[in-house]
Amino acid sequence: MKIITGNDLESGAVTWWNGQGWSLRVEDAADAGDSAEAILAREEAARRVNAGYIIEGEPGSDGHPRPAHVKDRIRGLGPTVRLDLTLKPGDEIAAREVI
Amino acid sequence: MYQYDKFDQQMVDTRVAEFRDQVERRLAGKLTEDQFKPLRLMNGLYLQLHAYMLRVAIPYGTLSGAQMHVLADIADKYDRGYGHFTTRQNIQYNWIKLAEAPDLLEDLAKAEMHAIQTSGNCIRNISSDHFAGAAADEVADPRPYAELLRQWSSFHPEFSYLPRKFKFAVIASEEDRAAMRLHDIGIRIVKNDAGELGAAFYVGGGMGRTPMIAPLVRDFVPLDQLVTYAEACLRVYNRYGRRDNKYKARIKILVHELGKEEYTRQVEEEFALLLEQNIEPPIAELERIKMFFGDPAYDQDASSEIDRSDPDFALWVDTNTKAHKQPGYVSAVISLKPVGGIPGDATTAQMHLMGDLAARYSFDEARVTHTQNIVLPHVKISDLHALWTELDAAGLGTANLDQIGDIIACPGLDYCSLANARSIPIAQQISERFAKNGKGDTLGELKLKISGCINACGHHHAGHIGILGVDRKGVENYQLSLGGSEAEDTSLAKITGPGFDEAGIVDAVETAADVYLAAREGEERFIDTYRRIGMAPFKEALYG
Numbered sequence: 100m101k102i103i104t105g106n107d108l109e110s111g112a113v114t115w116w117n118g119q120g121w122s123l124r125v126e127d128a129a130d131a132g133d134s135a136e137a138i139l140a141r142e143e144a145a146r147r148v149n150a151g152y153i154i155e156g157e158p159g160s161d162g163h164p165r166p167a168h169v170k171d172r173i174r175g176l177g178p179t180v181r182l183d184l185t186l187k188p189g190d191e192i193a194a195r196e197v198i
Numbered sequence: 199m200y201q202y203d204k205f206d207q208q209m210v211d212t213r214v215a216e217f218r219d220q221v222e223r224r225l226a227g228k229l230t231e232d233q234f235k236p237l238r239l240m241n242g243l244y245l246q247l248h249a250y251m252l253r254v255a256i257p258y259g260t261l262s263g264a265q266m267h268v269l270a271d272i273a274d275k276y277d278r279g280y281g282h283f284t285t286r287q288n289i290q291y292n293w294i295k296l297a298e299a300p301d302l303l304e305d306l307a308k309a310e311m312h313a314i315q316t317s318g319n320c321i322r323n324i325s326s327d328h329f330a331g332a333a334a335d336e337v338a339d340p341r342p343y344a345e346l347l348r349q350w351s352s353f354h355p356e357f358s359y360l361p362r363k364f365k366f367a368v369i370a371s372e373e374d375r376a377a378m379r380l381h382d383i384g385i386r387i388v389k390n391d392a393g394e395l396g397a398a399f400y401v402g403g404g405m406g407r408t409p410m411i412a413p414l415v416r417d418f419v420p421l422d423q424l425v426t427y428a429e430a431c432l433r434v435y436n437r438y439g440r441r442d443n444k445y446k447a448r449i450k451i452l453v454h455e456l457g458k459e460e461y462t463r464q465v466e467e468e469f470a471l472l473l474e475q476n477i478e479p480p481i482a483e484l485e486r487i488k489m490f491f492g493d494p495a496y497d498q499d500a501s502s503e504i505d506r507s508d509p510d511f512a513l514w515v516d517t518n519t520k521a522h523k524q525p526g527y528v529s530a531v532i533s534l535k536p537v538g539g540i541p542g543d544a545t546t547a548q549m550h551l552m553g554d555l556a557a558r559y560s561f562d563e564a565r566v567t568h569t570q571n572i573v574l575p576h577v578k579i580s581d582l583h584a585l586w587t588e589l590d591a592a593g594l595g596t597a598n599l600d601q602i603g604d605i606i607a608c609p610g611l612d613y614c615s616l617a618n619a620r621s622i623p624i625a626q627q628i629s630e631r632f633a634k635n636g637k638g639d640t641l642g643e644l645k646l647k648i649s650g651c652i653n654a655c656g657h658h659h660a661g662h663i664g665i666l667g668v669d670r671k672g673v674e675n676y677q678l679s680l681g682g683s684e685a686e687d688t689s690l691a692k693i694t695g696p697g698f699d700e701a702g703i704v705d706a707v708e709t710a711a712d713v714y715l716a717a718r719e720g721e722e723r724f725i726d727t728y729r730r731i732g733m734a735p736f737k738e739a740l741y742g
């Protein structure tokens with residue numbers, strides 16, 4: 100399973116390839132499979148993503164792809180020590196899923 | 199405090215304008231990320247785990263109250279209401295938007311601050327003793343020398359592309375409060391038998407994956423040759439440093455591989471050549487700089503009487519204040535390590551308060567310490583109770599300086615894209631554990647330092663207890679080490695054995711602390727006991 104991630108050029112926010120475009124939510128991440136590299140090259144050239152890269156994915160508890168490595172899961176959540184600043188502020192369960 | 203002259207201001211303003219243009223071109227697609235990245239890094243702007251991160255230089259850790267207010271305003275206007283004070287005596291912001299970065303830098307420039315040379319293979323922000331100018335044991339204020347070196351190293355064309363990053367620390371006392379020998383160049387201002395000031399040069403220290411303690415290369419460089427000698431040290435490095443291998447590119451490797459004698463011989467040879475070329479700035483410049491660092495207008499009749507009837511206040515005074523050279527004054531340390539808090543983080547409101555308190559109680563001066571705390575250097579003893587009352591109300595009155603709760607922790611995997619493991623939650627759990635079990639006070643001085651990877655930003659090699667985060671098949675794991683010190687008795691910590699998981703490392707720290715408590719003799723600190731009894735009893739207790 101291949102997930103593509105990067106940052107929004109202007110804001111720096113972490114973004115995830117959802118199959119059609121870029122989402123701020125890691126839950127939207129799609130399995131890009133063998134096309135990952137081609138998609139990333141196209142999207143970077145069009146400046147729709149910055150500093151993009153491809154990571155391994157695995158099925159999460161809800162069946163959606165999730166990053167296989169804890170680093171990328173923390174990247175998806177936000178700092179585990181400042182849950183008030185994550186995309187789902189204060190969601191302890193989302194945070195526990197990450198580790 | 200040093201104030202910019204028109205050259206300083208022009209250099210910084212020009213750089214802001216240049217960066218504004220570069221950002222515009224990047225946003226318009228005229229620069230690729232590969233082209234832009236080195237440009238933004240020259241201005242302290244990283245792309246980190248969650249967003250752009252900006253590192254702001256605080257030369258030798260000294261700030262005015264007004265500058266602290268500006269840092270607070272920036273946290274509010276461009277970030278999410280907080281900043282992180284670092285072991286390099288700098289501040290980092292974690293949520294900066296690229297499009298806003300030029301405005302931010304412009305705000306900084308108006309307050310005589312910048313983010314230049316806070317990244318890249320150049321001479322970085324120069325650190326110093328956070329009690330400089332206040333300490334009773336210094337032979338001189340080290341900051342004028344740090345400032346001279348700052349001016350010399352700013353945009354130094356020959357040293358803008360060194361083999362690797364380069365860090366200076368300058369101190370002027372026997373006691374080392376700046377980890378001086380763990381820098382690429384550590385300078386100690388000393389007095390010789392004739393009573394003249396000079397500089398002792400320690401070259402080739404550092405942390406990272408190959409920690410080294412800098413050897414003494416020259417015990418006395420006359421102050422009118424300081425810059426020339428520094429230039430010679432850098433030249434030899436710039437010429438022969440290992441550009442072929444990033445992991446061997448720091449000066450510590452060169453000095454180690456050549457040997458101290460050969461490196462010194464080459465430096466002295468270069469120094470002799472440079473002396474003939476008269477590159478030293480005129481001594482008048484040093485004198486001009488020194489004028490900015492004169493003593494504030496102390497109250498000569500200030501009383502040293504103190505009302506210790508409030509036990510919490512008395513504890514804070516005993517723990518968090520340090521003797522001052524001026525009778526009736528102390529230096530007060532504001533702990534950014536509340537129990538269970540994030541080491542080094544301060545909110546906008548806290549920064550504003552610290553700016554106010556600096557203005558009201560410390561001649562408008564504050565310092566950032568390499569232990570991620572803030573110092574008010576010149577506080578009247580008679581003002582201490584009022585100061586503490588305000589600090590305490592704002593969550594800034596924790597009495598734990600140099601104790602186990604006063605942990606250095608790097609941002610780790612919560613913020614840093616190079617990390618293997620999280621540092622902050624470990625720091626939080628350890629500080630909570632020892633606050634709960636009440637052993638914190640009993641343990642006395644115990645310096646605990648945590649890094650989230652081998653780069654050692656959290657100084658774990660130099661901790662009495664050090665913790666290093668490693669990646670064990672995708673799971674966070676923590677190595678424990680003991681016996682490091684970054685004080686005048688500099689030593690490097692040794693790993694105890696196999697690593698621990700998150701819960702295990704907190705238990706392991708308590709186990710090590712218990713071994714010390716059981717074996718302690720007299721007034722021994724943790725590090726003293728460790729040096730006396732060695733690793734074996736700790737290993738035995740940890741791994742049985």
Ligand code: HEM
Pocket residue numbers: 244246251283284285286290362365380381382403404405406407448607608609613614615616653654655656657
């Ligand atoms: C989050 C962004 C950061 C990045 C990308 C980063 C990167 C690095 C790297 C790559 C090294 C190793 C250099 C080498 O061995 O050649 C290093 C060392 C170091 N960093 Fe950081 N760091 C970061 C944050 C920090 C922070 C927050 C602090 C202060 C708390 C800090 C203080 C240091 C120190 C003291 C060293 C050791 C210096 C030495 O080896 O001489 N860094 N950093």
Ligand code: SF4
Pocket residue numbers: 608609610611614615616617618649650651652653654655656
């Ligand atoms: S030690 Fe490693 S994890 Fe910690 S801030 Fe430095 S580079 Fe990041």
